[in-house]
Amino acid sequence: GQQVMQIPQYQHVQEGEDFTTYCNSSTTLSNIQWYKQRPGGHPVFLIQLVKSGEVKKQKRLTFQFGEAKKNSSLHITATQTTDVGTYFCAGLKGDSWGKLQFGAGTQVVVTP
Protein backbone atom coordinates (compact mmCIF):
# COMPACT_ATOMS: atom_id res chain seq x y z
CA GLY A 1 0.00 0.00 0.00
CA GLN A 2 0.91 3.63 -0.11
CA GLN A 3 3.62 4.66 2.30
CA VAL A 4 4.51 8.19 3.24
CA MET A 5 7.84 8.43 4.99
CA GLN A 6 8.96 11.53 6.80
CA ILE A 7 12.44 12.41 7.99
CA PRO A 8 13.86 13.33 10.37
CA GLN A 9 11.68 12.09 13.18
CA TYR A 10 13.15 14.68 15.55
CA GLN A 11 14.78 18.01 14.84
CA HIS A 12 16.54 20.12 17.46
CA VAL A 13 17.12 23.61 16.15
CA GLN A 14 18.86 26.63 17.61
CA GLU A 15 16.67 29.70 17.44
CA GLY A 16 17.54 31.64 14.31
CA GLU A 17 18.79 28.65 12.35
CA ASP A 18 17.17 27.06 9.32
CA PHE A 19 16.03 23.48 8.91
CA THR A 20 14.27 21.21 6.45
CA THR A 21 11.98 18.25 6.87
CA TYR A 22 11.39 15.78 4.06
CA CYS A 23 8.51 13.66 2.95
CA ASN A 24 8.72 10.75 0.52
CA SER A 25 6.01 8.59 -0.99
CA SER A 26 6.36 5.18 -2.56
CA THR A 27 3.74 6.14 -5.14
CA THR A 28 2.85 9.21 -7.16
CA LEU A 29 0.57 11.60 -5.32
CA SER A 30 -2.19 13.82 -6.68
CA ASN A 31 -1.41 16.33 -3.97
CA ILE A 32 0.40 16.68 -0.69
CA GLN A 33 -0.67 18.59 2.39
CA TRP A 34 1.24 19.82 5.40
CA TYR A 35 -0.07 20.13 8.94
CA LYS A 36 1.34 21.51 12.17
CA GLN A 37 0.50 20.17 15.62
CA ARG A 38 1.54 22.27 18.57
CA PRO A 39 2.38 20.40 21.80
CA GLY A 40 -0.87 19.30 23.42
CA GLY A 41 -2.90 20.47 20.44
CA HIS A 42 -4.45 19.05 17.31
CA PRO A 43 -3.11 19.09 13.74
CA VAL A 44 -3.82 22.27 11.82
CA PHE A 45 -3.80 22.44 8.03
CA LEU A 46 -0.99 24.61 6.67
CA ILE A 47 -0.93 24.22 2.92
CA GLN A 48 -1.56 22.02 -0.08
CA LEU A 49 0.66 21.42 -3.10
CA VAL A 50 -0.79 20.05 -6.30
CA LYS A 51 1.46 20.77 -9.26
CA SER A 52 4.72 19.05 -10.10
CA GLY A 53 7.63 21.18 -8.90
CA GLU A 54 5.31 23.59 -7.10
CA VAL A 55 6.81 25.89 -4.50
CA LYS A 56 4.73 27.86 -2.01
CA LYS A 57 5.78 30.20 0.75
CA GLN A 58 4.15 31.22 4.00
CA LYS A 59 6.33 33.83 5.63
CA ARG A 60 9.40 31.87 6.81
CA LEU A 61 8.03 28.51 5.62
CA THR A 62 8.77 27.24 2.12
CA PHE A 63 6.98 24.16 0.82
CA GLN A 64 8.05 22.26 -2.26
CA PHE A 65 6.51 19.42 -4.25
CA GLY A 66 8.89 17.26 -6.24
CA GLU A 67 8.90 17.00 -10.01
CA ALA A 68 7.80 13.38 -9.87
CA LYS A 69 5.13 14.21 -7.25
CA LYS A 70 6.57 11.61 -4.92
CA ASN A 71 8.37 13.85 -2.46
CA SER A 72 7.97 17.12 -0.68
CA SER A 73 9.89 19.31 1.70
CA LEU A 74 9.25 21.99 4.27
CA HIS A 75 12.02 24.49 4.88
CA ILE A 76 11.85 26.93 7.79
CA THR A 77 14.22 29.86 7.92
CA ALA A 78 15.26 31.79 11.01
CA THR A 79 13.49 29.37 13.34
CA GLN A 80 11.53 30.91 16.21
CA THR A 81 10.20 29.40 19.41
CA THR A 82 6.72 29.63 17.90
CA ASP A 83 7.80 27.01 15.35
CA VAL A 84 7.85 24.34 18.05
CA GLY A 85 5.59 21.41 17.26
CA THR A 86 5.23 18.40 15.03
CA TYR A 87 4.97 18.87 11.29
CA PHE A 88 3.11 16.23 9.32
CA CYS A 89 2.99 15.73 5.61
CA ALA A 90 0.00 13.90 4.17
CA GLY A 91 -0.31 12.51 0.68
CA LEU A 92 -3.37 11.92 -1.42
CA LYS A 93 -3.52 9.48 -4.29
CA GLY A 94 -5.85 10.20 -7.18
CA ASP A 95 -7.94 7.14 -6.55
CA SER A 96 -8.02 7.25 -2.76
CA TRP A 97 -11.32 9.09 -2.56
CA GLY A 98 -10.09 11.64 -0.11
CA LYS A 99 -8.25 9.52 2.39
CA LEU A 100 -4.97 11.13 3.30
CA GLN A 101 -1.93 9.06 4.17
CA PHE A 102 -0.05 10.84 6.95
CA GLY A 103 3.65 10.65 7.55
CA ALA A 104 4.91 9.97 11.07
CA GLY A 105 5.79 13.64 11.54
CA THR A 106 8.88 15.62 12.41
CA GLN A 107 8.94 16.83 16.00
CA VAL A 108 10.70 20.18 16.18
CA VAL A 109 12.29 21.47 19.35
CA VAL A 110 13.71 24.99 19.37
CA THR A 111 16.36 26.04 21.85
CA PRO A 112 16.78 29.75 22.57
Next chain:
Amino acid sequence: SQTIHQWPATLVQPVGSPLSLECTVEGTSNPNLYWYRQAAGRGLQLLFYSIGIGQISSEVPQNLSASRPQDRQFILSSKKLLLSDSGFYLCAWSVQYRPNYGYTFGSGTRLTVV
Protein backbone atom coordinates in the same frame (compact mmCIF):
# COMPACT_ATOMS: atom_id res chain seq x y z
CA SER B 1 -18.25 29.23 9.19
CA GLN B 2 -17.61 25.57 9.77
CA THR B 3 -16.78 24.26 13.21
CA ILE B 4 -16.07 20.82 14.60
CA HIS B 5 -16.82 19.83 18.16
CA GLN B 6 -15.36 16.84 19.92
CA TRP B 7 -15.93 15.72 23.48
CA PRO B 8 -14.94 14.95 26.11
CA ALA B 9 -11.49 16.53 26.12
CA THR B 10 -10.06 13.98 28.55
CA LEU B 11 -11.31 10.63 29.76
CA VAL B 12 -10.02 8.04 32.20
CA GLN B 13 -11.75 4.69 31.91
CA PRO B 14 -11.15 1.30 33.50
CA VAL B 15 -10.30 -1.72 31.42
CA GLY B 16 -13.43 -3.51 30.27
CA SER B 17 -15.64 -0.44 30.40
CA PRO B 18 -17.53 0.89 27.37
CA LEU B 19 -16.56 3.97 25.39
CA SER B 20 -18.45 6.56 23.44
CA LEU B 21 -16.77 9.58 21.88
CA GLU B 22 -18.82 12.03 19.89
CA CYS B 23 -17.93 14.43 17.13
CA THR B 24 -20.21 16.92 15.42
CA VAL B 25 -19.62 19.30 12.55
CA GLU B 26 -21.50 22.54 11.98
CA GLY B 27 -21.78 24.82 9.00
CA THR B 28 -21.40 22.25 6.24
CA SER B 29 -23.32 19.41 4.66
CA ASN B 30 -22.25 15.94 3.54
CA PRO B 31 -18.77 16.14 5.01
CA ASN B 32 -16.30 13.30 4.89
CA LEU B 33 -15.65 12.30 8.47
CA TYR B 34 -12.66 10.57 10.01
CA TRP B 35 -11.50 9.13 13.30
CA TYR B 36 -7.77 9.06 13.98
CA ARG B 37 -5.76 7.81 16.94
CA GLN B 38 -2.41 9.18 17.94
CA ALA B 39 -0.21 7.35 20.43
CA ALA B 40 2.03 9.56 22.58
CA GLY B 41 4.68 11.19 20.41
CA ARG B 42 3.61 9.24 17.36
CA GLY B 43 1.89 9.78 14.05
CA LEU B 44 -1.76 9.65 13.08
CA GLN B 45 -3.44 6.30 12.53
CA LEU B 46 -6.67 6.35 10.55
CA LEU B 47 -9.28 4.24 12.31
CA PHE B 48 -12.51 4.91 10.42
CA TYR B 49 -13.82 7.13 7.68
CA SER B 50 -17.29 7.88 6.42
CA ILE B 51 -18.64 9.42 3.24
CA GLY B 52 -22.26 9.45 4.33
CA ILE B 53 -24.87 8.45 6.89
CA GLY B 54 -24.47 4.82 7.82
CA GLN B 55 -21.43 4.41 5.55
CA ILE B 56 -18.42 3.48 7.61
CA SER B 57 -15.13 2.03 6.48
CA SER B 58 -12.67 0.55 8.90
CA GLU B 59 -8.98 0.86 8.31
CA VAL B 60 -7.56 -1.26 11.08
CA PRO B 61 -9.01 -4.32 12.82
CA GLN B 62 -9.47 -3.36 16.42
CA ASN B 63 -11.58 -3.19 19.48
CA LEU B 64 -13.43 -0.11 18.27
CA SER B 65 -16.41 0.67 16.08
CA ALA B 66 -17.82 3.82 14.54
CA SER B 67 -21.27 5.02 13.58
CA ARG B 68 -22.70 7.97 11.71
CA PRO B 69 -26.35 8.29 12.74
CA GLN B 70 -26.70 11.78 11.29
CA ASP B 71 -25.00 13.64 8.49
CA ARG B 72 -22.77 15.68 10.76
CA GLN B 73 -22.38 13.33 13.70
CA PHE B 74 -19.68 10.72 14.04
CA ILE B 75 -19.39 8.43 17.05
CA LEU B 76 -16.53 6.20 18.13
CA SER B 77 -17.43 3.34 20.45
CA SER B 78 -16.12 0.32 22.22
CA LYS B 79 -17.95 -2.31 24.23
CA LYS B 80 -14.92 -3.22 26.35
CA LEU B 81 -11.84 -1.06 26.51
CA LEU B 82 -8.34 -2.49 26.50
CA LEU B 83 -5.20 -0.90 27.90
CA SER B 84 -3.93 -0.58 24.34
CA ASP B 85 -6.88 1.67 23.48
CA SER B 86 -5.25 4.54 25.36
CA GLY B 87 -4.31 7.45 23.14
CA PHE B 88 -5.30 10.75 21.67
CA TYR B 89 -8.42 10.41 19.51
CA LEU B 90 -9.01 12.96 16.83
CA CYS B 91 -12.06 13.52 14.71
CA ALA B 92 -11.68 15.35 11.41
CA TRP B 93 -13.81 16.44 8.48
CA SER B 94 -13.16 17.39 4.91
CA VAL B 95 -15.26 18.74 2.08
CA GLN B 96 -16.76 15.86 0.16
CA TYR B 97 -15.17 15.30 -3.23
CA ARG B 98 -12.73 18.13 -2.50
CA PRO B 99 -10.07 16.66 -0.24
CA ASN B 100 -7.64 19.29 -1.43
CA TYR B 101 -9.29 21.73 0.93
CA GLY B 102 -7.55 19.97 3.77
CA TYR B 103 -8.77 18.26 6.88
CA THR B 104 -10.10 20.19 9.85
CA PHE B 105 -9.43 18.40 13.10
CA GLY B 106 -11.33 18.60 16.34
CA SER B 107 -9.49 19.39 19.54
CA GLY B 108 -9.25 15.70 20.41
CA THR B 109 -9.98 13.40 23.34
CA ARG B 110 -7.15 12.10 25.51
CA LEU B 111 -8.20 8.65 26.63
CA THR B 112 -6.38 6.80 29.37
CA VAL B 113 -7.44 3.25 30.06
CA VAL B 114 -6.44 2.11 33.54
